[in-house]
Amino acid sequence: MTLNYPNGQHYSQKQSTTFKAKHKSPSRIVYGNRGMTLEQEINDSNQYYLEREIAVIHKKPIPIQIVDxxxxxxxxxVxxxxxxxxxxxxxxxGIYRGYYLDFEAKETKNKTAFPLSNFHDHQIxxxxxxxxxxxxxxxxxxFVSQDELYLMPTSLLFNYWDNQAHGRKSIPKKEIEDVSFKIEYSLQPRIPYLKAVDLLINQIEGDNNE
Amino acid sequence: MTLNYPNGQHYSQKQSTTFKAKHKSPSRIVYGNRGMTLEQEINDSNQYYLEREIAVIHKKPIPIQIVDxxxxxxxxxVxxxxxxxxxxxxxxxGIYRGYYLDFEAKETKNKTAFPLSNFHDHQIxxxxxxxxxxxxxxxxxxFVSQDELYLMPTSLLFNYWDNQAHGRKSIPKKEIEDVSFKIEYSLQPRIPYLKAVDLLINQIEGDNNE
Known part of the structure; x- marks a missing residue:
């Protein structure tokens, strides 16, 4: 039986094979049912926050050296x-209720740990x-395999980063689970990370008042 | 009499003519004794503040749409x-002692007013x-002609911006002088604008406490 898409284009089993091949490619992560990268989802969430006057957070443009x-x-x-x-x-x-926010968004296919190679020294x-x-x-x-999202505090990152010369080169997922704030996907915004930021701010201010 | 530079290069009156021609060009502003643009001077000042752990302020990269x-x-x-x-x-x-800072740097050759055409709606x-x-x-x-620098508060800018449909399309220099904080050049950093920011913060917080 020949299947066609509503636009008349021929449906081929090959396409889904191609998609699977893409999915396995290490160079680019494609999420099957969404087709959005972590960056796109965060940008969309930032747009949601901006329109509702909740926060003003932007992704910085990629820096380039223009030659010609x-x-x-x-x-x-051109x-x-x-x-x-x-x-x-x-x-x-950007800024959120008087607080300056500054962060990275990173994903890993590693199932048990987050490799420090995801970071550069200048970012730290x-x-x-x-x-x-x-x-x-x-x-x-x-964590791409489990599709789990965490807001990881810098305390954990800096601890592993500063000791990597004599220690391990990745942060165990178990430790990230223990000290991070889990972010659950929602409909609007897709990644409601400011909820986790609220908890982080409470924790930081609690530590400062002790 | 033939004049030579210390490196042996021949000195020609022509060079200074060329320079004057450049100086008058509307496309690019060159400062004779410094050869630095306002942007370069602010970037250098930010580097100074960064190295001394006074503030973390960066210029954002120019956004581009990559095609190929x-x-x-x-x-x-490539x-x-x-x-x-x-x-x-x-x-x-960026951030300066807990405060989120966000600003534009603009120059004008106009001697008596600052044209609002220097801004885009999205920046406002x-x-x-x-x-x-x-x-x-x-x-x-x-103000390029007088080589004067001001830290202009948004109150003045927004007032003229929001009324430009029925009012004038530029902010009189006199008014900028009256309500802005003048920045005097220094050796290190070249543009010590954070001094003016301190005064602006005091003013804003004073207004909030009234």
Missing amino acids: VDYPKRSAA IKKAYFKTPSTTDYN KHMKACEKQHGICFTIVR | VDYPKRSAA IKKAYFKTPSTTDYN KHMKACEKQHGICFTIVR
Whole structure:
């Protein structure tokens, strides 16, 4: 039996095979039923927060080194040659009820631990510098296989990062579960991470008042 | 008499003519004795503040839409085609002693007023949204001819911006002088704008306590 899509395009079993192949590819993670990356989901959640005047959080653009730009007459400038630069900060920052927020969003296919290779030294330095100025820093971690999301405090990250020369190169998932704030997916926003930020702020301010 | 530079290069009167021509060009502002743009000077000042752990403020990268990327073997990826996108936020943000800072830096050759055409609607919206979250927003304005710098509060900007349909399209320099905090150049950092930010914070917090 020949199957066709409503638009008349022929349905082929091959397509789903191609999709599975993509799903296994290490270079790009595609979520079957959603087709959205962690970054897209966080951007959408930020848009939700922005429209409702709950918070103003943006992903920073990718830094590039522009080498050559063409300015054609009567049309927009075209960048003809550019290179990616290493970012000197984290990906996201902004403001939420008077607090400066600064964070990374990372995912791993590892089932039992979060590899420290997901971070660069300058990102850790940046988060440490922000915390000295009383900013609220954290990482949103997704374990892809289990599709679990955590808001991981910097205390755990810095502890493993600073000791990796003599210790292990990854943070055990069990420890992340113990000290992080779990984020459950919701409909609107998809990733309601500010709930977890509230808990983190309470914890930080509780520690400061002790 | 023939004049040579210490490196032996011939000194020609032509060079200074060329410089003057450049100086008059509307497309790019070159400061004779410094050769630095306002952006460069603020970036350098931010680097100074960062190294001394005074504040963590960064300029955001220019947002671009990447169309085509080449991945040559054994060398860095090259962006072959990309377009500039309109930024959805201001240029600078970060944290300073617990305060979220968010600002633009703009210069004008106009001697008596600051044209509102220097701003985009989305930048104004962004600053208003940040202020609702208790962020500290402002504009660093340079009057190029007089080489004067001001930290202009948003109250003045929003007032003129919101009334421009029925009023004037620029803010008189006199009014900027009256309500802004003047920034005097220094050696280190070149633009010590955080001194002015301290005064702005005092003013805002004073208003809130009244």
